[in-house]
Amino acid sequence: MSDIQQHALQCRDAAQVLAQLSTQAKNDLLRGMADALLADADAILAANARDLAAAQEKGISGAMLDRLRLDDKRLAGIAQAVREVAELPDPVGLVTREETRPNGIRIQRVRVPLGVVAMIYEARPNVTADAAALCLKAGNGVILRGGSEALHSNTAIAGALKRALREHDVPEAALTLVEDLRRETMVELLQLTDIVDLAIPRGGEGLIRFVAEHARVPVIKHYKGVCHLFVDASADPELSLRLLLDGKASRPGVCNALETLLVHRDIAPSFLPQAAAALRARGVELRVDDAGRAFVPHAGAATDEDFAAEFLDLILAVRVVGDLQEAIDHIRHYGSDHTEVITTRDSNNAERFVQALRSAVVMVNASSRFSDGGELGLGAEIGISTTRLHAYGPMGAESLTVERFVVRGEGQVRHPDLL
Amino acid sequence: MSDIQQHALQCRDAAQVLAQLSTQAKNDLLRGMADALLADADAILAANARDLAAAQEKGISGAMLDRLRLDDKRLAGIAQAVREVAELPDPVGLVTREETRPNGIRIQRVRVPLGVVAMIYEARPNVTADAAALCLKAGNGVILRGGSEALHSNTAIAGALKRALREHDVPEAALTLVEDLRRETMVELLQLTDIVDLAIPRGGEGLIRFVAEHARVPVIKHYKGVCHLFVDASADPELSLRLLLDGKASRPGVCNALETLLVHRDIAPSFLPQAAAALRARGVELRVDDAGRAFVPHAGAATDEDFAAEFLDLILAVRVVGDLQEAIDHIRHYGSDHTEVITTRDSNNAERFVQALRSAVVMVNASSRFSDGGELGLGAEIGISTTRLHAYGPMGAESLTVERFVVRGEGQVRHPDLL
Numbered sequence: 107m108s109d110i111q112q113h114a115l116q117c118r119d120a121a122q123v124l125a126q127l128s129t130q131a132k133n134d135l136l137r138g139m140a141d142a143l144l145a146d147a148d149a150i151l152a153a154n155a156r157d158l159a160a161a162q163e164k165g166i167s168g169a170m171l172d173r174l175r176l177d178d179k180r181l182a183g184i185a186q187a188v189r190e191v192a193e194l195p196d197p198v199g200l201v202t203r204e205e206t207r208p209n210g211i212r213i214q215r216v217r218v219p220l221g222v223v224a225m226i227y228e229a230r231p232n233v234t235a236d237a238a239a240l241c242l243k244a245g246n247g248v249i250l251r252g253g254s255e256a257l258h259s260n261t262a263i264a265g266a267l268k269r270a271l272r273e274h275d276v277p278e279a280a281l282t283l284v285e286d287l288r289r290e291t292m293v294e295l296l297q298l299t300d301i302v303d304l305a306i307p308r309g310g311e312g313l314i315r316f317v318a319e320h321a322r323v324p325v326i327k328h329y330k331g332v333c334h335l336f337v338d339a340s341a342d343p344e345l346s347l348r349l350l351l352d353g354k355a356s357r358p359g360v361c362n363a364l365e366t367l368l369v370h371r372d373i374a375p376s377f378l379p380q381a382a383a384a385l386r387a388r389g390v391e392l393r394v395d396d397a398g399r400a401f402v403p404h405a406g407a408a409t410d411e412d413f414a415a416e417f418l419d420l421i422l423a424v425r426v427v428g429d430l431q432e433a434i435d436h437i438r439h440y441g442s443d444h445t446e447v448i449t450t451r452d453s454n455n456a457e458r459f460v461q462a463l464r465s466a467v468v469m470v471n472a473s474s475r476f477s478d479g480g481e482l483g484l485g486a487e488i489g490i491s492t493t494r495l496h497a498y499g500p501m502g503a504e505s506l507t508v509e510r511f512v513v514r515g516e517g518q519v520r521h522p523d524l525l
Numbered sequence: 526m527s528d529i530q531q532h533a534l535q536c537r538d539a540a541q542v543l544a545q546l547s548t549q550a551k552n553d554l555l556r557g558m559a560d561a562l563l564a565d566a567d568a569i570l571a572a573n574a575r576d577l578a579a580a581q582e583k584g585i586s587g588a589m590l591d592r593l594r595l596d597d598k599r600l601a602g603i604a605q606a607v608r609e610v611a612e613l614p615d616p617v618g619l620v621t622r623e624e625t626r627p628n629g630i631r632i633q634r635v636r637v638p639l640g641v642v643a644m645i646y647e648a649r650p651n652v653t654a655d656a657a658a659l660c661l662k663a664g665n666g667v668i669l670r671g672g673s674e675a676l677h678s679n680t681a682i683a684g685a686l687k688r689a690l691r692e693h694d695v696p697e698a699a700l701t702l703v704e705d706l707r708r709e710t711m712v713e714l715l716q717l718t719d720i721v722d723l724a725i726p727r728g729g730e731g732l733i734r735f736v737a738e739h740a741r742v743p744v745i746k747h748y749k750g751v752c753h754l755f756v757d758a759s760a761d762p763e764l765s766l767r768l769l770l771d772g773k774a775s776r777p778g779v780c781n782a783l784e785t786l787l788v789h790r791d792i793a794p795s796f797l798p799q800a801a802a803a804l805r806a807r808g809v810e811l812r813v814d815d816a817g818r819a820f821v822p823h824a825g826a827a828t829d830e831d832f833a834a835e836f837l838d839l840i841l842a843v844r845v846v847g848d849l850q851e852a853i854d855h856i857r858h859y860g861s862d863h864t865e866v867i868t869t870r871d872s873n874n875a876e877r878f879v880q881a882l883r884s885a886v887v888m889v890n891a892s893s894r895f896s897d898g899g900e901l902g903l904g905a906e907i908g909i910s911t912t913r914l915h916a917y918g919p920m921g922a923e924s925l926t927v928e929r930f931v932v933r934g935e936g937q938v939r940h941p942d943l944l
Contacts, residue, residue, distance in 0.1 A: 122857070122883075125883065126880055126881065205902050207900070207901075207902060211891050211895060213901055213902060218883055218913075218917075219883075220913050220914060221883065221913055299737065303913050303914065304914055318718065318741065319741065322737065322738065324743060324744075324912065324914045325743075342936070345935075345936035348936055348938050348941075348944055349936065349938060351938075351943070351944055352938035352939055352940055352941075352943070352944065355943065356938075356939060356940040356943050357940075438541070449936075456933075460931055461545055462545065464541075464544065464637055464638075464640065464929075465929070466929050466930065467929065467930040467931075467932065468929070468930070468931050468932070469931075469932040469933075469934070470931075470932070470933045470934065471933065471934045471935055471936055472630050472932050472933065472934030472936070472937050473934075473937060473938040473939050475938070475939035475940070476630060476932060476934075476937070476939060477930075481626070481939065482626075482632055482930055482932070483624050483626060483632060493743065494637075494639050494640055494722050494927050495639060495722065495723055495743045495914075495915050495927060496914050496915035496927070497927075497928075498637075498927045498928065498929045499929055499930045500930070508913050508914060508915070508916075508917045509916075509917065510883075510884070510885050510886065510887070510917045510918055511885065511886040511887070511896075511901055511918045511919070512879055512886075512887050512888075512889075513886065513887070513888040513889070513891050513895060513896075513901070514875075514888075514889045514890065514891065515888070515889065515890045515891030515892075515895075516764075516890055517761070517764035517767055517768065517868075517890055517891070518891050518892060518895070519767050519768060519770075519771035519775075519892040519894070520771055520775060520892050520894035520895060520900065521771055521775040521776075521894070522767075522771075524770070524771070524774065524775050525767055525770055525771065
């Protein structure tokens, strides 16, 4: 048996203990984890400094280096996030439906943990604590496979969390950090079909494609967000502009940022020049189709690739469409099923937009930036699923459980005639 | 582009039409499908006769030949089942949760179809109609890949169903029967990751392993049922015997039949001889562990393989256990996460049994044979999932949908300070 298989089996055994912990015990554990992170702050920040130095030596800089960096404030934020997970409702044991059948058997649908969740992620060391907290809250064992750039940080964080597990008499294999970062070991992990119940990849397109290609265990993808705003003919221009600026310029590097603006041709002559000026004032580069450039003469031309792109940057693709249907067709063709927004005063058009699109989150007159577990009331999120199965859109603790059936009777049988 | 990819793309396009049909339109379509099956009875039965003749020539007999056989009564049953799916509640559009956030945005969780479902199955031609009806009810396109033994039957059934689609102005690609039954074509289908949203294999272990191994699209397995009955020390012997006979002898060839009996040692001396006599009277062969054979002297010895086996036959493995925990440990080790039953008068033990086991269906004092979509109130089932993700246990129409988020606001943004 390989090391990774052995670790995964230990995690599965530990998950059986976790699955039966009381809500109180799990919440105490989570608060203990938050305390342990703060108690180990010096060691975690020292480990992070080693990762940062190695990353700089490798020439890593900018946004990626920033994602890797921890400081006192960020670490306090991580501990606070773990503490907040403790405050969330416990999804395990929740009775979602009850029914008594004509034969008298009583049926309950009850949420149970998935079992073992494998998180595959890249440079952000906060995911180590965030994902562990949500998985444990939902009674799951968790196997964490982070990026090599963050290995020292992740090891220090996992060390603190494991101490809390020991102090709360939970087998520490419930949280298993993979320290062997060879690709073949990840592939082996992704193929442990009788041990790992779900793999969640979070990171760039390359990582997600690699996981999807090699996994034999179920995968919920957290894929790119090519989010659209469609400004309908009847839209309030001021409201539309507000959503546009919030969606594109408030934090362009996140998956719920806008990437494409579609404008109805009736409103384009008045809206586009105003929008272009406001966006440019915030440093946004526009890539505009031919019809749109009549109103934004100095903009670059949008290519087919621009409409399919997740820029994650201060760049916006813009297209003028003839009607709602053309906007819908565009989104169906180029969209990534993540988040789409319509601004309109026409409730029929709003309904048509909602019904015709199958994206995980569809917004009417609200910013795409609300497509987030916290903003949508889940308390915390392990990611945003673009897989239309199990969970679609922001995934919270409940999405780390599944409903099963509990049936209680007084000796009912299906074929009493045969007895 | 290959044929199968082209067919799948057409099915995906058709699914967009289906996803927006009203409940009334879908139910009319389903009733039209039931009528078409009856109208085509002669052609379907003639096609089935060709399949039966070919199967007999190949030496197929017994249960497998019986699964393949259609007659007037069975066809009427299939049509009736489709009609009953029309009567079920429509899961699409169901608002499962609503919340208004402090900032005033209104969030709904709304059920939407999965998209395109690929059913991979073996000899039963009724699956062609059953699966099509449930998938269409839930607004999904369906790709049906049945076994070669049933190809003529399936083609005739699909022909009738497609006529109903045309008559109801639904693109007939919404129901796509794969007629190219080469394995490499099935593999290609299972790897159409941007087109097929879910593959459901139903059949023997070999088929399911093949699908799980080759699929790159999400798979919900409908795997074997190694179902257990644990007779606790405090169990009512008469009630336990009734559940045992119903579970083992009423229909041994189905996945919710009992395969293993675990008996508490305190009740074994009185219960086992009585149970053995009743089972033998119904032709059931017993394979018993050493402790049990003290009370059933003429039984064969149970091997480790017997305890892991899904016999699907009049064979029962029997083991005497020292206590509830030993029963739980046995089921965790040998079980298939399908259905487990405890008979007991001790409510604490019942609760411990329910909590400690993670099987899809856990029963207290009720027959394992109720582990079925119809019996558990789903109306109809597309199978029984043993994958602990998305759906776990019997899967009905609702399990062919997923919740997504619809958000309505009045111009709310996440960072008003930035505007």
